[in-house]
Amino acid sequence: MTEWLERHIPKMVLAPSFIAVLVFVYGFIIWTAWVSLTRSRLLPKYEIEGLIQYERLFNAPRWDTAMSNLFVFGTLFILISMFLGLMLAILLDQKIRTEGVLRTIYLYPMALSLIVTGTAWKWIMNPGLGLEAMVRGWGFESFTFDWVINPDKAIYAVVIAGVWQASGFVMALFLAGLRGVDGEIIKAAQVDGIPTWRIYTAIIIPSMAPIFLSAFIVLAHLAIKSFDLVIALTGGGPGYATDLPATYMYTMAFSRGDIGQAASSAMVMMAVVFAIIVPYLYSELRAKHD
Amino acid sequence: MKYTAFAAVSAVALACAAPALAGPQAEVLHWWTSGGEAKSAAVLQQEFADNGGTWTDMPVAGGGGDAAMTALRARVLSGNAPTAVQLKGPAIQEWYEEGVLADISSVAEAEGWGDVLPGSIAEHMKCEGKWCAAPVNVHRVDWIWANAALLEANGIEMPQTWDEFNAAADKLMAAGITPLAHGGQAWQDATVFEAVALGILGPEDFRKAFVELDMDTLKSDKMAAVFDQMRKMRGYVDANFPGRDWNLATSMVMNGEAAFQIMGDWAKGEFLAAGKEPGKDFLCASVPGDGFLYNVDSFAMFEVDGEDKQAGQDLLAKLIVGPKFQEVFNLNKGSIPARVDVKLDAFDTCAHLSAKDMGDSAEGGSLLPSYAHGMALRGAQSGAITDVVTAHFNSEMSSAEAVQMLADAVANSL
Numbered sequence: 001m002t003e004w005l006e007r008h009i010p011k012m013v014l015a016p017s018f019i020a021v022l023v024f025v026y027g028f029i030i031w032t033a034w035v036s037l038t039r040s041r042l043l044p045k046y047e048i049e050g051l052i053q054y055e056r057l058f059n060a061p062r063w064d065t066a067m068s069n070l071f072v073f074g075t076l077f078i079l080i081s082m083f084l085g086l087m088l089a090i091l092l093d094q095k096i097r098t099e100g101v102l103r104t105i106y107l108y109p110m111a112l113s114l115i116v117t118g119t120a121w122k123w124i125m126n127p128g129l130g131l132e133a134m135v136r137g138w139g140f141e142s143f144t145f146d147w148v149i150n151p152d153k154a155i156y157a158v159v160i161a162g163v164w165q166a167s168g169f170v171m172a173l174f175l176a177g178l179r180g181v182d183g184e185i186i187k188a189a190q191v192d193g194i195p196t197w198r199i200y201t202a203i204i205i206p207s208m209a210p211i212f213l214s215a216f217i218v219l220a221h222l223a224i225k226s227f228d229l230v231i232a233l234t235g236g237g238p239g240y241a242t243d244l245p246a247t248y249m250y251t252m253a254f255s256r257g258d259i260g261q262a263a264s265s266a267m268v269m270m271a272v273v274f275a276i277i278v279p280y281l282y283s284e285l286r287a288k289h290d
Numbered sequence: 291m292k293y294t295a296f297a298a299v300s301a302v303a304l305a306c307a308a309p310a311l312a313g314p315q316a317e318v319l320h321w322w323t324s325g326g327e328a329k330s331a332a333v334l335q336q337e338f339a340d341n342g343g344t345w346t347d348m349p350v351a352g353g354g355g356d357a358a359m360t361a362l363r364a365r366v367l368s369g370n371a372p373t374a375v376q377l378k379g380p381a382i383q384e385w386y387e388e389g390v391l392a393d394i395s396s397v398a399e400a401e402g403w404g405d406v407l408p409g410s411i412a413e414h415m416k417c418e419g420k421w422c423a424a425p426v427n428v429h430r431v432d433w434i435w436a437n438a439a440l441l442e443a444n445g446i447e448m449p450q451t452w453d454e455f456n457a458a459a460d461k462l463m464a465a466g467i468t469p470l471a472h473g474g475q476a477w478q479d480a481t482v483f484e485a486v487a488l489g490i491l492g493p494e495d496f497r498k499a500f501v502e503l504d505m506d507t508l509k510s511d512k513m514a515a516v517f518d519q520m521r522k523m524r525g526y527v528d529a530n531f532p533g534r535d536w537n538l539a540t541s542m543v544m545n546g547e548a549a550f551q552i553m554g555d556w557a558k559g560e561f562l563a564a565g566k567e568p569g570k571d572f573l574c575a576s577v578p579g580d581g582f583l584y585n586v587d588s589f590a591m592f593e594v595d596g597e598d599k600q601a602g603q604d605l606l607a608k609l610i611v612g613p614k615f616q617e618v619f620n621l622n623k624g625s626i627p628a629r630v631d632v633k634l635d636a637f638d639t640c641a642h643l644s645a646k647d648m649g650d651s652a653e654g655g656s657l658l659p660s661y662a663h664g665m666a667l668r669g670a671q672s673g674a675i676t677d678v679v680t681a682h683f684n685s686e687m688s689s690a691e692a693v694q695m696l697a698d699a700v701a702n703s704l
Binding site: 257 | 356357359360363366367381384385388474475476479529530531532533668669670673677680681683684685695698699702703
């Protein structure tokens with residue numbers, strides 16, 4: 001009996017969560033895929049009509065804006081957060097005395113909800129209330145910082161807020177990576193008289209490749225899922241200049257009663273996530289086999 | 291002993307349950323949860339209780355009704371629809387097509403709704419000829435509000451044509467005053483757009499474009515002229531408008547930072563709440579052009595089981611359209627009664643103007659549904675139009691491009 005239990009308890013304990021994931025994740029992915037092939041409006045319908053929703057989606061200028069915004073936002077958000085995070089981590093890694101305090105300060109933005117970040121930055125960047133008004137108040141009348149209300153620049157305003165939120169977290173990841181690098185190698189390099197910047201670019205950073213990958217995956221999925229930041233910061237505006245696929249999907253599903261269209265946009269978003277995750281999984285699995 | 295206890299408990303339970311079963315019951319889903327709106331909903335609740343009904347309140351706040359619609363979807367899909375739901379415009383017929391609305395024709399005919407409601411508003415309450423919803427109020431959307439002192443100081447009359455409006459706005463710009471208070475949110479852009487469109491297209495073409503979605507009208511030169519005027523309007527708002535809430539724009543007019551605002555009559559509530567007097571501190575007029583754009587709140591009645599619930603539904607429908615509720619509710623909400631035979635003595639001058647114009651335009655055939663507030667079109671189509679309007683307003687797009695984009699977007703949304 002005990003032997004039987006020992007053999008089966010892990011399976012029995014895992015079964016509920018396995019079933020839950022199967023139904024609520026994969027089941028609903030299939031459901032969404034199905035609905036995306038129908039003409040569902042207010043309520044889901046199940047007669048398959050072909051790819052009509054995808055045609056509508058790719059004909060919609062608003063979806064184009066959303067996808068190009070995702071590209072701009074995703075690229076800049078990931079690159080800048082990684083760069084700033086790495087720089088902060090390297091600077092903190094210089095065995096300075098107040099490291100604990102500084103680390104906490106930089107990590108704190110991550111503890112805030114994106115709604116709070118968005119709302120705070122909305123006020124900071126609002127030309128009539130925030131930075132612009134303050135600098136002009138100091139006498140620099142020509143100072144202009146109106147990105148958040150300028151349709152061509154508003155997406156960069158979203159990037160600023162996103163980077164502020166995420167770079168501290170990336171710093172923490174990199175800091176852990178830096179601490180993991182074998183101190184002996186660094187000492188050996190120092191003995192050989194190699195300059196510090198060369199030690200970083202040639203030894204430490206290359207040996208942190210897995211950390212880069214983790215940071216990239218975390219940031220990429222944050223970027224693709226971004227919703228609350230945009231809603232709080234710009235509400236998708238001006239116009240729909242800062243719409244992202246997630247906000248597009250929400251609008252279609254919940255404001256406009258166009259469920260089929262929302263489902264097709266969700267499927268395209270998932271395809272984007274897969275395009276990033278699948279190569280990662282592939283490399284992970286292959287590494288294990290080797 | 292056990293059995294007696296059981297019997298006693300059952301008897302008590304039955305006794306408690308009995309009164310609830312006897313009276314009319316209604317579960318009402320709505321999103322009137324803030325200030326004046328909540329007060330208005332409470333009026334209905336009170337009256338329902340006074341008539342022996344049991345009201346189950348189901349307020350779902352958030353997202354301008356989006357959250358409530360999500361709740362409704364879940365309830366309908368699980369086969370347990372509320373008795374009555376705050377719905378409006380073509381959404382009523384959209385739900386009817388899902389086969390979930392009830393027929394309340396017996397109440398409507400007994401109460402003579404057909405005689406007391408304006409024809410085009412009554413049409414919104416019918417599903418394939420049968421009454422399925424009850425109207426609560428009529429909001430007028432095409433209002434222009436003005437700061438009386440500012441107009442007087444600059445020698446400006448309330449504009450009667452868009453050219454006059456432009457002349458007045460240029461004069462105000464020269465005097466360093468923001469002519470138009472506006473909040474850059476998509477629905478506010480759409481509100482200004484439809485007011486301009488009504489004036490420039492005229493009622494007939496407005497109906498063709500935004501009710502019938504006639505492609506020729508949507509692509510016409512007159513539509514390009516509407517976008518030309520929108521480009522001018524863009525020049526009349528202050529630089530800091532994106533994302534501003536409508537009530538902040540209203541307070542700009544109140545405080546004399548801006549002269550005009552184009553907004554539905556819910557803006558009146560803001561003026562009145564600040565202790566301003568219509569005709570003295572602020573002016574109300576219809577926007578230049580002929581016609582009346584209405585936004586009618588209503589309750590759609592859903593198919594429910596059980597006599598008590600059906601009785602509740604009938605009672606609710608009767609009370610909603612009853613003259614007493616229509617008066618009290620609309621005094622709270624700032625709108626005017628949907629039925630035309632309610633005494634308007636207690637209402638202010640703006641409401642009188644609204645009621646008079648509603649009567650006149652109903653006769654002249656220019657009583658039209660507001661597209662921007664979901665009265666004229668279904669969500670997918672009105673949303674597609676709003677996307678174009680707000681994209682044009684917030685960019686350097688030419689009117690010709692906007693017209694083409696408008697036609698494409700409408701075709702794509704069907």
